[in-house]
Every structure is written in structure tokens, then in C-alpha cells.
Amino acid sequence: MADADLPVKLKDVKDAHERIRSFIHKTPVMTSSTLDEMASSALDIPTNLLFKCENFQKVGAFKFRGATNAIRSLLFSANEDSSDPLSRPIAEGDLVVITHSSGNHAQALALAAQQQGVTCHVVMPSNAPSVKKDAVRGYGAVVTECIPTLQAREDTVREITASLEAADPRTRVVFVSPYDDPRVIAGQGTMALELLKQADGEGKPLDVLIAPVGGGGMLSGCATAAKGTNPNTWVVGAEPLGADDAYRSFTTKQFHPSVNPKTVADGLLTSLGTNTFPIILQHVDAICTVTEEQIIRAMLLIYERMKIVVEPSSAVTLAVVLYSEEFKASLLRVKESRNLSKINIGLVISGGNVDLVAVGELFRSIRPAA
Numbered sequence: 001m002a003d004a005d006l007p008v009k010l011k012d013v014k015d016a017h018e019r020i021r022s023f024i025h026k027t028p029v030m031t032s033s034t035l036d037e038m039a040s041s042a043l044d045i046p047t048n049l050l051f052k053c054e055n056f057q058k059v060g061a062f063k064f065r066g067a068t069n070a071i072r073s074l075l076f077s078a079n080e081d082s083s084d085p086l087s088r089p090i091a092e093g094d095l096v097v098i099t100h101s102s103g104n105h106a107q108a109l110a111l112a113a114q115q116q117g118v119t120c121h122v123v124m125p126s127n128a129p130s131v132k133k134d135a136v137r138g139y140g141a142v143v144t145e146c147i148p149t150l151q152a153r154e155d156t157v158r159e160i161t162a163s164l165e166a167a168d169p170r171t172r173v174v175f176v177s178p179y180d181d182p183r184v185i186a187g188q189g190t191m192a193l194e195l196l197k198q199a200d201g202e203g204k205p206l207d208v209l210i211a212p213v214g215g216g217g218m219l220s221g222c223a224t225a226a227k228g229t230n231p232n233t234w235v236v237g238a239e240p241l242g243a244d245d246a247y248r249s250f251t252t253k254q255f256h257p258s259v260n261p262k263t264v265a266d267g268l269l270t271s272l273g274t275n276t277f278p279i280i281l282q283h284v285d286a287i288c289t290v291t292e293e294q295i296i297r298a299m300l301l302i303y304e305r306m307k308i309v310v311e312p313s314s315a316v317t318l319a320v321v322l323y324s325e326e327f328k329a330s331l332l333r334v335k336e337s338r339n340l341s342k343i344n345i346g347l348v349i350s351g352g353n354v355d356l357v358a359v360g361e362l363f364r365s366i367r368p369a370a
Contacts, residue, residue: 058111
């Protein structure tokens with residue numbers, strides 16, 4: 001597929017950044033000399049690691065970027081003459097956004113809607129932790145529970161949408177996908193725009209960018225930004241081996257759904273979307289997988305060496321750098337083709353929403369008591 005035919009382009013990401021920059025945090029880039037040394041040893045090349053810390057984003061995860069861009073795009077599109085009703089500006093009181101989610105997207109959309117004066121409905125499975133339901137309600141969203149199946153979530157969204165539109169014909173109810181909405185993809189790509197500039201500012205321009213991949217919203221957005229800014233940037237997706245549908249889809253160039261995934265990285269369970277998959281095929285250079293133990297070990301290193309709280313899904317990027325032989329072999333080819341004497345790698349830390357008691361149990365699983 002040609003770049004012109006892709007659903008999200010560099011201009012969309014840049015426009016998204018202008019649209020949301022006053023509402024999001026410009027999250028910090030952090031480094032660790034110890035982890036640099038470990039990466040240099042693992043990869044056999046002097047390495048600088050630059051961690052884009054979206055665990056310090058509002059709601060504790062990158063999802064707030066895409067949610068905010070989706071809502072502001074709906075409210076303030078400049079294309080008033082379009083025949084597509086969704087591309088015309090919508091009055092705040094007439095817009096209702098709805099999604100189904102039990103994770104970070106639910107909280108992100110709820111807070112973004114609250115900040116923009118928009119009503120938000122979130123369908124959540126009945127077995128979702130009470131703390132997550134309470135958090136979504138705390139941001140002002142209307143939470144409707146359903147039985148914990150995808151079909152039930154989708155059916156409930158349709159029922160709520162029909163009911164709201166029947167009650168007031170002026171109401172525009174828009175479903176906002178956690179990852180496959182082009183507005184969400186563009187919003188997630190803004191973190192890569194920031195990271196690229198921050199790395200340049202530190203005198204360490206990125207040679208490689210690694211982002212986790214589940215549904216692909218973050219990876220496709222970041223890849224669009226990175227390749228559009230510098231086509232030589234090597235873009236890599238990081239995925240758990242126990243949920244490797246993106247790896248299989250990318251390798252075979254044929255879509256493989258996520259079936260019965262098993263991983264502690266519970267933010268990376270979803271299949272690629274119809275919009276994210278072609279972007280990934282066009283702009284991503286590799287997808288590498290890591291085991292559960294490798295994810296937990298990388299997560300422990302971040303806690304111990306960087307002193308920050310991250311969720312397991314965030315640790316897959318560092319795990320790929322330290323433990324993936326496939327990544328090391330591919331990086332060697334990049335090093336030789338570009339005659340690099342050192343390498344700068346940007347890693348996305350996607351979020352920090354985690355049960356600390358459960359984290360302790362994970363760490364004990366790889367470090368038994370003496």
C-alpha cells in the first residue's frame with residue numbers, strides 16, 4: 001500500500017500534536033547509565049537508551065493522547081463543508097463518545113471527555129476490578145457493566161447508542177476505538193514526535209525506536225511519526241511471546257487474530273486492527289518477541305535502576321533490547337549497513353497503572369526467597 005493510501009500520515013500526527021499539546025503532559029525522557037552498560041554488553045555495541053516515560057502522562061498512560069485527539073477532532077474539525085457528518089464540528093452538548101474497555105483507554109477517554117465538556121459512556125465487563133470502574137466514574141463517565149465477552153461489550157454499545165439517539169435526535173454518539181480509530185492513532189504518534197526532538201536536544205538522535213504492540217495504535221502512530229520525520233529510523237515492535245499475533249501477522253503479511261493470549265503484559269492482548277495493520281506493514285522494520293520471564297526481569301530492572309513504576313506492557317521494550325537474539329541479529333545488520341560505532345535507542349514506557357501487590361508477586365516468581 002502506498003503511503004498516500006494509509007489512514008494516518010505524518011501531517012495527521014503533527015496536526016494532532018498542535019490540537020492536544022495544551023491538554024497533555026510533555027512526558028520526560030529518562031536514562032540510566034547502568035542499563036546503557038547492560039544494553040551495550042548484550043548488543044555488542046556502545047548503546048544509549050532513551051526512555052519516553054508515558055507512565056507520567058495523565059491517567060498514567062499514553063492512551064490520553066489518542067483519546068484527547070479523537071474528541072477534539074470531532075469537536076473542532078475545520079472541514080465544515082464536508083458531506084461526512086462526522087467531519088463537521090459538533091457542539092459540545094450534542095456529542096457523546098462511547099467505548100468498551102476495562103483498561104487505560106476507559107480512563108483516558110473519560111478524562112478527555114470531562115476536560116472537553118463532552119458526555120462519555122464506557123461499557124466495562126462485570127469482572128473488571130472495582131478500582132478501575134471507580135476511576136472511570138471518578139472522571140465523570142457513565143459506566144455500564146456487561147458480561148465479560150467481546151460480543152456482550154459490542155451489543156451493549158449498540159444498545160446504548162440507539163437509546164441515546166432515539167431520546168434526542170440532535171445527539172451524535174461516536175464510538176472511539178482504543179487503537180484502530182485514525183484520530184487515536186495520530187494522537188498516539190505525538191509521543192514519537194516529542195521523543196525524536198528530545199533525543200536530538202540531548203545530542204543523541206535516534207537510530208532505533210521501539211514501542212510495545214497489542215492492537216497497534218501506539219506502534220503505528222509512532223512508526224508514522226518516526227519514518228515521516230527520518231526514514232532511516234529503524235522502528236521495532238515489542239511483543240510478548242505468549243501473545244504474538246502481531247509478530248505472526250507481520251512475518252507472514254497475513255492477519256492473524258489474537259487467540260487465547262497468555263501474558264502478564266495485559267495491555268498487549270488485542271489483535272491488530274484494520275487500520276493499524278497496513279501502517280505497521282508499511283512503516284515498521286521488525287517485530288520481536290520476548291518471554292514472560294524476560295518481561296518480568298526487564299520490569300524489575302526498571303524498578304531497581306530507574307526507580308519508577310511501570311506496568312508489564314511497558315517492560316517489553318527493554319526486554320527486547322536485553323534478551324532478544326532476533327533483535328540483536330537485526331541490529332547488527334543495521335550497524336554494518338550504516339557503519340555505526342554507537343547506537344541510540346528510544347524505548348516507549350507506555351504506562352504505569354499496575355497493582356503493586358501483584359508486581360511483588362511477579363518479582364518473587366523470578367527471585368525466590370532464599
